[in-house]
Amino acid sequence: MKASFRHRARAQLLVGPLATLALAGIFLFLAHSGVRVPVPGTIMVCMIFASTCMGGVRAGYLSSIVAIGCSAVLLSTPELSFIPDFPIRLQLVLLLALTLPPLIGYLRGRTLRRLEQERAKRERAEAANRELLTLRSELMRHAQELERLATTDDLTGLCNRRHFLTLAEDQCRLHARNHTPLALMIFDIDLFKSVNDRFGHDAGDAVLRHVVEVCRGEMGAADILARLGGEEFVLLLLETTGEQAVALAERTRKRVAASPLAMDGTELTVTISIGVAEADGQTQSIGDLMKRADQALYRAKREGRNLVRHAPQPDVDAPSARAAFAA
Secondary structure: OHHHHHHHHHHHHHHHHHHHHHHHHHHHHHHHOOOOOOOHHHHHHHHHHHHHHHHOHHHHHHHHHHHHHHHHHHOOOHHHOOOOOHHHHHHHHHHHHHHHHHHHHHHHHHHHHHHHHHHHHHHHHHHHHHHHHHHHHHHHHHHHHHHHHHHEOOOOOOEOHHHHHHHHHHHHHHHHHHOOOEEEEEEEEOOHHHHHHHHOHHHHHHHHHHHHHHHHHHOOOOOEEEEEEOOEEEEEEEOOOHHHHHHHHHHHHHHHHOOOEEEOOEEEOOOEEEEEEEOOOOOOOHHHHHHHHHHHHHHHHHOOOOOEEEOOOOOOOHHHHHHHHHO
């Protein structure tokens, strides 16, 4: 790469002076052939100008030396005469030959510096634009990550409670407007605290993920599964009646009980209790539906766990059910 650059610089330095010399030779040939050439000195000055623009000040001075030497011969040839006063022409060529290279070199350098400044500004602008694009991409990635953290439970990958309530309220409004069936089941893992106490929290996390995987295998693609907190989960069943929801809850309960986990060399059987509620004309919000399913869940807990219970009436007293179970 460096050798190629040196060859190119050498060529730029020599091409102007050689062209000037060749042009002088052409003038002499034309003069001896009887062809009259007007203003040869002016043409030689133009060659100095071109040589300086192309190769720089050194190339311009080399062309000047060639032009001054050749001008003494060219201007003394009668066939090439244009201005009768030979000394004035020679002095004019000499003056221009000496002043043109630094002047053109200065202007050329100034132009190159401006071009370099413009190139540097353009590169800085492009670098700033690339940095802005990078920052924009990072901001979008962080925004997506923040949205994921705000809407997703890290342990299970499910919706968290707040995001579930937002999605479920939308579905509740659709149910009220379109009168489509809608059901909900709330379930939690029976005796989950004993799992943490006996095997540790890592085992408890594995149990939570296991139950989630089983439920995912039973739910529909449009259904919404979320973790409410701790070992409690909620599943909103779209286009599903109460009877269908109870049947799905039974299948899920049986699959969980029939899928023990290996813990410290032993098989741990996990069970869940499920409360099911169906939306009807008296359902005002998703909170009402969750309240009824929660009542049914505590009935299942009170009656022995590992059960599915369906909330038959929308006006069951949930607080009293919880109090009875706690007692």
